[in-house]
Amino acid sequence: MLKEIRILTDHGKQYIPDLRKQPVSERFRGRPVISEVITREEIEKVAAICPVNAIDRRNGSIDLGRCTFCNECALMLPGTIGFTNDYRIAASRRGDLVVMTGQTEVLRLDETAVRKEIRRLFRRSLKLRQVSAGGDNSCEMELAASCNVNFDLGRFGIEFVASPRHADGIVITGPVTENMSEALEICYKAVPSPKVIILVGTDSISGGLFEGSPALQRGFIDRHPVDLYVPGNPAHPLTFINGVMDLLGL
């Protein structure tokens, strides 16, 4: 027992007191900033190298629902495009993930787009079922990390549960493979209504790098309403946690 106490004391406090303001490494790639003086030629140049067509050729905006945060556009045009380490980039509407040129203000979830019952019912307790549908295990590990001793999402009454029957919603990772599409649908149906859907990671939001692969079947995403989009490759635990906190109005 003394040994245990010694180990615990040695480790000290590991939890992050303020999940809203926790600093992350400068190099972490979160919300991009695109200079409003970007030229047509520059847009064309970076759109051509973007591996996931996240850059709109017409106006130079970056769609975080497609972006894999590979940083190549910013490395090509330093000073014109840059990724800040602002991890609060989740949104409740798909269109809000598009960052326009000259846009420097922070992204905040649009309160009016949140369904009223979500806050009324789940604000003090939200139980989620995670479904990986072709995820590469990095988003899954970041979701698991959200509940670990550092991030401790459980402090808000938010938890991942073992059965859809116990859940208030599902969190989907991965581009949704054909082989997983039926199980995903069954799982969603098994969650009692009202229920939320959260998409985590670029793959699940748009298919990402796998868009157009004949092995995908993304009908589920098209058929059902999504309450929260959490971008990233993988999504950082702080992006997920802040997104859910915003959704619940915490």
Next chain:
Amino acid sequence: MNHPSYIELKNGISPIMTTDVPVIEYDIFYEKVRELLIDKSNHCLSYYCYAFAGRLKFICCIADDNTGIIRLLSHEMRPDNTTLKALTPFCPSIHIFEREIHENHGVEFPGHPWLKPVRYPHDRADRMSVMDNYPFYEIESEELHEVGVGPIHAGVIEPGHFRFICNGEKVLHLEIQLGYQHRGIERLFVDKGDALQRCLLAENIAGDTAVGHGLAHAQLIESLAGIEVCEALQIERCIALEMERIAVHIGDTAALSGDVAYQLGQVTCEALRTMVINTTQFWCGNRFGKGLVRPGGSNYPLTEETAGEILKVLEEVERRYENVTGRIYTLPSVLGRFEDIGRVTRPQAESIGVVGMAARSCGIVRDIRRTHPFQYYRNFEINPVTLEAGDVLARGMLRALEVKASAGIIRALIDSWRKTEKSVGRPVYNYKLRPGSFAISLTEGWRGEICHTVVTDSEGNVLHYKVKDPSQHNWMALALAVRNQEISDFPVCNKSFNLSYCGHDL
């Protein structure tokens, strides 16, 4: 005159012309593979086929762990022929490859004990074979019952279906059905002609092994495009690979502790893993090292500041991890759940071709860093840690020992890096692959050996790309490990291997 039946090459160095690979009759191929695999220092890295000029072209890569030589054997099949005598009855480690060839191309292998589906790829030969009609193994008896788990599991993990046939609490047989994660990766390597897209695909084969797979791909491209990389970059890549190993091993220690309700081990190791992956993030902006490895250069060359941070964190992590594991692996209540549980014997492991840390946990010295060295490991002797027992405890303790070893390797690598001239340039994306060639690249990820092979056409386009994750060999080991165990021991057995679903399903 005696024609050679194979061509020899080495890991990641020299691509060869596809026309230089001798194509032999299947009967000779069959005898040669059998003959090679009887020698325990040889093992099959990959065996697959692809359609070319109206024929199926088969390639089998066999690694010699004593000499570092890879032997390439090839045979061809005309479209009017669809059967080949199975190698599996004599070389059980081939079972997965023959099943894969059968599933992808409809080739029959008479004598194969069971050509059950591997991953239900979108372009499989038989579209009537679907996830729902998987041919589960059955035993008829009123005494037995079946337990089905998945594809969606209780935890936050990837999907796969496990079906146990049990006698009371005892598992007689475990059937593992995979394929839920199939994203068509190999096909995308061919379809997406863009160099950057391919890098990202490689990093996303298995996100927990982004560096391992990313490096296997970069090495492959460099070999085929004739790109030389400087010593400093080679060292940096090895450091990244060892950091990935340390991070996952510590995370697995947390998971193993959690499964036996030893919370102290769980929470402390979770926090230690966070420290390591945050250091990777400090280096390249991504906790999993995505973006760190690129062909020809790097977007995040190691700096003195990063090297200093790595050393500082490592020292702290190593000390604390040693204290915690010292406690975990001496605590009777933990040992009672790990010792002699989920044992894979050395003969079993040899016969089914287990690789990586699972192999090293039952006494097999199988480590690509030593036997087929790549990058800076060529200048650096690695002495793989091995344990004999092959049980959950051995796989757990091996992690603790490997973390310590990797920390030592990183310190030595940083020493060498400091003495090296640094000329790491930007990544090379406008490369041209050598036409009509074959190349192979191996790395030792934290799970075990990763093998990428590529064949180019006469224009230098990618004609065929094959990925092998260590999990492809090792899932069978998990199925064997749980035989005659209590079903309640499955979670610790599973965690002790921590195999990849997406790496297997591709």
